[in-house]
Every structure is written in C-alpha cells, then in structure tokens.
Amino acid sequence: MKTNTKQKILDAGVRLMHEKGFNDTGLQEILKEASVPKGSFYFYFKNKQDFGIQVIDCFFQHFKSVLNRFTEDASMPHVQRLQTFFSGFLDFFVNGDFKGGCPIGNFTLEMADVNEDFREHLNLILEQSIDLIANQIKYAQEKKEIQNVDDPKTLAEFIFFSWEGMIMQMKVSKDRKHLEQFNCFVFNQLIRNNKM
Amino acid sequence: MKTNTKQKILDAGVRLMHEKGFNDTGLQEILKEASVPKGSFYFYFKNKQDFGIQVIDCFFQHFKSVLNRFTEDASMPHVQRLQTFFSGFLDFFVNGDFKGGCPIGNFTLEMADVNEDFREHLNLILEQSIDLIANQIKYAQEKKEIQNVDDPKTLAEFIFFSWEGMIMQMKVSKDRKHLEQFNCFVFNQLIRNNKM
Secondary structure, X not given: OHHHHHHHHHHHHHHHHHHHOOOOOOHHHHHHHHOOOHHHHHHHOOOHHHHHHHXXXXXXXXXXXXXXXXXXXXXXXXXXXXXXXXXXXXXXXXXXXXXXXXXXXXXXXXXXXXXXXXXHHHHHHHHHHHHHHHHHHHHHHHOOOEOOOXXXXXXXXXXXXXXXXXXXXXHHHOOOHHHHHXXXXXXXXXXXXXXX | OHHHHHHHHHHHHHHHHHHHOOOOXXXXXXXXXXXXXXXXXXXXXXXXXXXXXXXXXXXXXXXXHHHHHHHOOOOOOHHHHHHHHHHHHHHHHHHOOOOOOOHHHHHHHHHOOOOHHHHHHHHHHHHHHHHHHXXXXXXXXXXXXXXXXXXXXXXXXXXXXXXXXXHHHHHHHOOOHHHHHHHHHHHHHHOOEOOO
C-alpha cells in the first residue's frame, strides 16, 4: 500500500514535470494529480529536490526499458536494433504531437546550471545512457557489422546529443523529417554498415 | 533617451533570461536590473510575451553578428570560417564556465510546447540561423572546397541541432571535449575538405 502511494506520487510527477518542467510543477498539483493526502509527500520524499531526482530516475528507467526492448531482438544485426530504437522513439514523438520532448534533456537545460545536485545526477544518468548506446556499437564492431568507427563511446556521445538536438528541433518545427534526417546522417555516414 | 530606456530593459531581459529562463524571470526583477522606473515597461512592450519575443530577437542579432564576424574573413576558405565560428563559441562557453548555454535553445525547450506565438517565432529564428550556416556550406561547395555534401540545408540543420545537443551535454559535463568532438565529426566526417 505504501509503495503504491509513493509510486502514484512519482507517476504524477513524471507526467506533470514532463509537460511543465521542474520549477513550474507545484507539490500541491502533484498531490492532487496523484489523488493522495497532502501529508503523504514528506513521508516518502525529503523535499522537492529529492523528489525531482527520483523523477529523473523514473525517466531513465523508462529509457532503459525501451532501449532494451529494441536491442534484445536477436533477429536483427546490432546496428539495425539501434536504428529501430531511434525510429521507435520517433513514432512515439509523432503520436504525441511532438510535445514533451526528452524529459532528461529538458531537466538538463532547466536545472544543470542552477542546482549542483541535479547537475551531478543528470551527468551520471546521461553517462549511463551513452554507455548503453556505446555497448550496441561495440557489439556491432565485434560482429564486424560496421567498418568505420574508431571509438564507440565518443560516437555514442555524439549520436545521443545530436538526437537531443533533433528532439529540440522537432519541438519547434512539429515535423518528423528532422529525426528521419538524423537517422540518415548517423546510419549512412557516421556508421557505415559492412553489408551496404 | 526613449530608445536608451527600451534598450536598457531589453539588455536586462537578455542577461536575466539567459540565466534563469523566461518564466522564472519576473518583470520587477528586470526593471530593477535595468534601473528604470516601474511604469516604463508597458510604454515599450505590450506584455511579457511581447518582451520575450523581442529578447529572442536580441539573442538572434547577437548570433548573426558573431557568425558574420567569422564568416566575413576572406583570408580563409568558407569551411574553415565555419569551423572557426564554432571554435569561437566554444571558447566563449569555456570562459563562461559552461553556464547559460544557447539562449535560443533554452527558450525552445522551455516555451515551444506551451506557447504557440513563441513556437512560431522560435521556428522562424531557427530557420534563419540554419540558412546562414547553409549559405556558408553552399559557398564552400561553389568554391569546390568540399566534396561530399548533397544538400547544404539538410546538413546545416543537422549541424546546428547537433551543436545544440553538444551545448546541452557541456552544461551537464562542464567539459570542453564534447564540442571538440563535435568539430571532429562535423568537419572530418560529415564535411570532407577537398584539400585534406
């Protein structure tokens, strides 16, 4: 029951903070959205910052589970699994009318400069996200699927943050073509498939 | 005198909104920072939104003037001028302790989803920024400096928003290596110089 209440508050935070950011989401609003009594918040969370950091972890868990779903499909080469992952997220953005964008990217631009605890935690989460992408590139290298990659980690960083940039562009243009172009540049030029 | 007061208010808005974003910057704070009387604001601006849009224009004018300063240097090939422009901005970020990031990118993530007037104006400004980069790539093509670019506009879009992504990464990592890596990927792989 207790776990349920905590999860309800976190779920409400995830929805509201994805839509409005950290600062613009009030605690009252979160508790109302979660339909839990007012006193519950401080039973589960030290303060709003502690809550925000746990909300970031929820976003990261979601990112990891989506990435794993796509990259565990052994019927495809690793490069194609990665490409399918990015295309899957593109469909998700199109279905959501291009709103919201990447919640971890949003948190970064909003909070990294003004709160050192957030910055450190976001840095950690982003490093782990990049490592997950880099692992796929390494597997593709080991299987000799790709020919032109020197350093999987550096390439994964460039891919991940270019993607964050494309999500930003998509938020403003409301056009899927930018993420399609991202796929072209990344999977035709930066990563060249040996079978192409 | 009137123009001076308007410019003072805009300059204060530019400083504060770059640091704290649009929503977190109050009008009182802007007027205090600008040291102008309270009543002045509505003489020059319809409302906070109208002011925010004019602040975005100030950021864009600054971006254009920096880009022009680098790209008008006829002693260098066009590709090198573009590369020098990105390196110049990197130095600016390093000197500023990686804080602030790109104000137009910040405005986009904060406002594009929640205010249609902001979204339309940001879309226009970003299109114009991309066209300025695309023009440099076109000039480089015309002068046969580069060999592997099909569509300057599409490439300029990818470069511009990858750069936005790198700025995001830099805000969180406080490390210049990401923008250096950006230069490598863009100017060694995506754009290949004929003279290399």
